[in-house]
Amino acid sequence: MNPNKLDACPQCDLLLRRIDPELGEKAQCPRCAYLLYYPRKHSIERTLALSIAGLILFFPANFLPLMGIKLLGNSHDGSLISGVIGLFNEGLWAVAVLVFVSSILFPLTNVLLSLLISAHLYLNKPNRFLAQWMRWLQHLDEWAMLEVYALGIIVASVKLASTADLKLGLGLYAFIALLLITAMLASSLDRYLFWQRIARLRS
Amino acid sequence: MRYKASALVQGLVRCHDCGRLSRLDAQLPHCPVCGSRLHERMPQSLQRCLAFLLSSYALYLPANIFPIMTVTQIGVTEKHTIIGGIIALIDKDMLPIAILVFVASILVPLLKLLGLSLLLLNVHCRWQRNAKLWTQLYRMIAFVGRWSMLDIFMISILIAVVDLGGVSKVLAGPAATAFAAVVVLTMFAAMSFDPRLIWDKQKIPR
Numbered sequence: 001m002n003p004n005k006l007d008a009c010p011q012c013d014l015l016l017r018r019i020d021p022e023l024g025e026k027a028q029c030p031r032c033a034y035l036l037y038y039p040r041k042h043s044i045e046r047t048l049a050l051s052i053a054g055l056i057l058f059f060p061a062n063f064l065p066l067m068g069i070k071l072l073g074n075s076h077d078g079s080l081i082s083g084v085i086g087l088f089n090e091g092l093w094a095v096a097v098l099v100f101v102s103s104i105l106f107p108l109t110n111v112l113l114s115l116l117i118s119a120h121l122y123l124n125k126p127n128r129f130l131a132q133w134m135r136w137l138q139h140l141d142e143w144a145m146l147e148v149y150a151l152g153i154i155v156a157s158v159k160l161a162s163t164a165d166l167k168l169g170l171g172l173y174a175f176i177a178l179l180l181i182t183a184m185l186a187s188s189l190d191r192y193l194f195w196q197r198i199a200r201l202r203s
Numbered sequence: 204m205r206y207k208a209s210a211l212v213q214g215l216v217r218c219h220d221c222g223r224l225s226r227l228d229a230q231l232p233h234c235p236v237c238g239s240r241l242h243e244r245m246p247q248s249l250q251r252c253l254a255f256l257l258s259s260y261a262l263y264l265p266a267n268i269f270p271i272m273t274v275t276q277i278g279v280t281e282k283h284t285i286i287g288g289i290i291a292l293i294d295k296d297m298l299p300i301a302i303l304v305f306v307a308s309i310l311v312p313l314l315k316l317l318g319l320s321l322l323l324l325n326v327h328c329r330w331q332r333n334a335k336l337w338t339q340l341y342r343m344i345a346f347v348g349r350w351s352m353l354d355i356f357m358i359s360i361l362i363a364v365v366d367l368g369g370v371s372k373v374l375a376g377p378a379a380t381a382f383a384a385v386v387v388l389t390m391f392a393a394m395s396f397d398p399r400l401i402w403d404k405q406k407i408p409r
Contacts, residue, residue, distance in 0.1 A: 006224050008210035008217040011338055013399040015210040031208070032338040032402070067364055072277075074370050078363025086362035092375050095383045099359045102352065131237040135220045142390070145349050145356075151303070152356030158300050159292070159357075160364065163276070164371070195221040199236045 009034055043190035044121045044197070050185040051115035057178040058111060062104055064171030067157060069164040079171050080104060080149075106144035107182060113137040114185055117194065126201040134198060138191070146179050209402065216241050245397035249323060255392035256319050262381045262388070263316065267309075270376035272358050277370060284378065285309065285354065307353040308382070315351075315389045318344045322396060329404040341398045348393055351386045355379065 007018040009029040016036075021027045026038040040046075061080070068077025078086075080103060087096035113133050120127050153172070160166050210217060214227045218234040218241060225234060225241055234241055245251075270282035283291065285308050292301035318340055324330075325337055358375050365373040 004224075006210070006215065007222070008215065008224055010217060010222065011342070011398045012334075012402040013209045013211055013217070014402075015208055015213055015215065032335050032398075034338070034342070066360065069364055069367075069371075071367055071371055074367045076364065076366050078360065078366070080363075083359035083363035086366070087359055087375060087379075090362075090375055092380055095355060095359075095375065095379050098352075098383050098387065099355060103356065103359075131221070135237055135239055138220060142349070142394070145352055148350055148352045149356045151307075151350070152353050152360055155300055155304060155353065156357045156360040156364070158297060159361070162295055162297070164365075192222070195223070195236065199221075199223075202236070 007036070009036065037192045039193065040188055040190045043188055043193050044118050046188040047114055047118040047185060048122050050181055050188060051111050051118060054111040054178060054181045054185060055115060057174050057181060058108055060174035061171060061178040064174060065169035066153065066171045066175060067160075067169050068167050069160055070167065071164040077167075077169055079169075080175070102143050102145040103149045106140045107146050107178075110137065110140055110144045111182065111185070113140070114189060117198075118189075121194065121197045121201070124201065130198045130201065134191075134194060141186075144182075146182055150175070150179050209399075211243055211399075211403075216243055219245075244399060244403070245395060248395055248397040248400060249326060251395035252319065252392045253323055255388045255395060256316065256323070259312075259385045259388040259392065260316060262385045263312065266378050266381035266385050269378035269381065271354065271378040271382060272361070272376050273374045274365075275372045275374075282376065285382065288354075304354065304357075307350050311347050311351050312385055312389065315344050315348060315393070319389070319392050319396065322398075322401070326400045326404060329406075331406060334401050334405055337401050338398050341393075341396065341401075345393045348386070348390045351389075352383075355383050355386070 005018050007016045008014065009016065009032060011034045012029060012032040014029055014031045019027055021037065021039060023039050023041060027036040028034065029036055063079055063081060065077035065079050068075055084096050084100045087099060113136060117130060117133050117137065120130055157166060210224060215224045216227050217224055218237060218239060220239040221234060221237040223234055223236045232240060267285055271285050272283050274281045274283060289301050289305050292304065322337060322341055358379060361373040362375060365371050
């Protein structure tokens with residue numbers, strides 16, 4: 001019994017024979033219906049391209065104003081980072097750290113790590129930190145919450161639109177683009193394939 | 204044949220990070236591919252999950268009782284609790300958004316707390332029925348957890364944008380910390396629960 005030819009469902013531990021589905025096919029656990037694996041087209045190339053795009057968009061999305069309001073002749077606009085600073089100045093440092101981590105730090109780390117890993121795999125360059133980066137990337141994933149933040153923007157703008165004049169900032173467009181890029185990034189990154197390639201580069 | 208279906212029974216351990224199977228008898232504490240520590244099951248899964256869960260229950264109350272944000276508009280200060288914010292949205296005829304906020308900040312945390320409690324009971328009492336459904340419940344809980352951050356993010360945006368000195372200002376309230384803690388702790392609880400335990404306790408092979 002060779003462990004390399006076997007696989008186990010991560011959620012019910014059913015022992016399975018390892019299969020390589022064709023493009024467009026899905027491997028599902030027969031016992032608990034967990035989606036084990038589905039191969040993606042040009043995973044490494046796409047991940048590399050999308051992570052470069054994400055890195056470029058990251059800075060305008062975070063530091064340019066997302067939106068602004070105008071009320072009784074006064075106007076003010078806010079960006080992603082100014083919300084974090086506002087929370088921090090109010091003394092709610094725990095919430096500030098959480099917002100900072102989940103909307104700025106981890107999405108950035110996510111893009112950077114994807115870039116590093118896919119660039120190494122694309123160029124077939126071994127690096128002893130590859131496995132370490134890949135592990136970090138998987139653990140960070142749960143805590144990068146750009147899409148939830150986007151929903152927060154929608155709710156906030158609906159609330160604001162009823163009381164004040166709302167104007168949308170350049171940062172918002174950059175943020176929407178970044179959101180789309182990171183969503184595509186997450187769906188193009190094929191963990192199975194990446195681990196396979198990392199293991200092959202090692203040996 | 205099916206009875207020995209689990210990889211662990213066959214003496215194989217799956218790496219949490221890269222998914223590679225290793226032999227249990229090889230005495231390898233680390234995965235040969237990615238170097239992460241191997242565990243048969245998540246260590247102290249039930250104890251950790253229960254601890255996180257109890258802390259979230261304790262914080263769920265202050266999160267809903269205290270004001271989550273303070274809105275000052277032309278000298279008038281209003282304090283909003285989570286439910287108060289939803290009622291205000293309904294009053295302004297924004298029902299779809301109100302439903303969205305209700306689902307994300309009341310329904311999801313509550314269902315997560317109850318769902319995880321039931322999952323812990325399931326493993327503890329060795330319930331034999333519907334193992335597949337329970338696993339799917341776990342998957343749902345793990346998936347929806349992050350969406351509860353909606354309210355926290357919304358407040359962070361409002362604080363950033365609505366800052367017009369005396370005219371209009373939004374500040375976060377004490378419930379924000381409690382609510383954020385509930386979301387994070389339930390996410391930790393979901394992460395420390397190992398759904399494979401549900402299947403380990405099944406007496407009848409499936």
